[in-house]
Amino acid sequence: MLREKTNRKDEQAKQTRMKIVRAAVRLFARHGYHRTTITDLAQAIGLTSGAIFHHFPNKEAILDAVVDWVERGMHIYSDIADNAARGSLALIEEVMRVMCIHFNRGPEATICLAALATEFAGSGHPMETRLKGIYQIFVDSLARKLADNKDVKDPGAASMAFIGAVQGIAVQGLLRDGERTIDELAGGFLSLLKNW
Numbered sequence: 001m002l003r004e005k006t007n008r009k010d011e012q013a014k015q016t017r018m019k020i021v022r023a024a025v026r027l028f029a030r031h032g033y034h035r036t037t038i039t040d041l042a043q044a045i046g047l048t049s050g051a052i053f054h055h056f057p058n059k060e061a062i063l064d065a066v067v068d069w070v071e072r073g074m075h076i077y078s079d080i081a082d083n084a085a086r087g088s089l090a091l092i093e094e095v096m097r098v099m100c101i102h103f104n105r106g107p108e109a110t111i112c113l114a115a116l117a118t119e120f121a122g123s124g125h126p127m128e129t130r131l132k133g134i135y136q137i138f139v140d141s142l143a144r145k146l147a148d149n150k151d152v153k154d155p156g157a158a159s160m161a162f163i164g165a166v167q168g169i170a171v172q173g174l175l176r177d178g179e180r181t182i183d184e185l186a187g188g189f190l191s192l193l194k195n196w
Helices: 002-031 038-045 049-055 059-083 089-105 107-120 126-146 155-175 182-193
Strands: none
Touching (some): 002 049, 002 059, 002 107, 059 089, 059 107, 089 126, 089 182
C-alpha cells in the first residue's frame, strides 16, 4: 500500500514536471527565457511559484530541462539523416515532413530551440555552447549525407542553412497562423528545390 502511494506520488510529480517544461517551452518560444518569469510560468499552468520551485530549484534548472527536451527532438532529425541512403531531395522532403508533424503537434516546441539560440547567441553563456552542440548533431548528420551530392560544394554550410530555413518556415507558420498552413509553407519551400 505504501509503495503504491509512493509510485502514484512519483508519477504525479513526473507529470507536473513535464507540465512545467511544456509551459516553459511555449513561453520561452514566445517571450524568451530572460523575459519569462517564474510567476508567468506558474500562472500559465495554474500553480504557485512555490510549487514550481518544489520541482525545480531555480529558473536555470527549468531552462536545462527545456533544452534536454528539445534536444531529443533534434535527434529525430539526425536519425533521419543517418538512416538515409544518401543526400537527396527525398531526404530533405522527409525532414520537412517530420517537421510539419512536430509543428502541428506543438508549434512552439518546433521553434523553441531557435528562439533560445537567438537569445543566447553571442552571450558567452554556457547555454550558447550547449545549443550549438545540439544543432551540430543534425548539421554533422546531414553534411555527411550531402557530401556525396556533387552539386553541394560545402555540405556543412548547406546543412546550417537548411536548419535556418526549416526553423524560418516554422516561425512563419506561427506568424501566419490561419493564413497559411505549415504544410503549405513547407511545400512552397520544397518547390524551390525541385528542378531548379
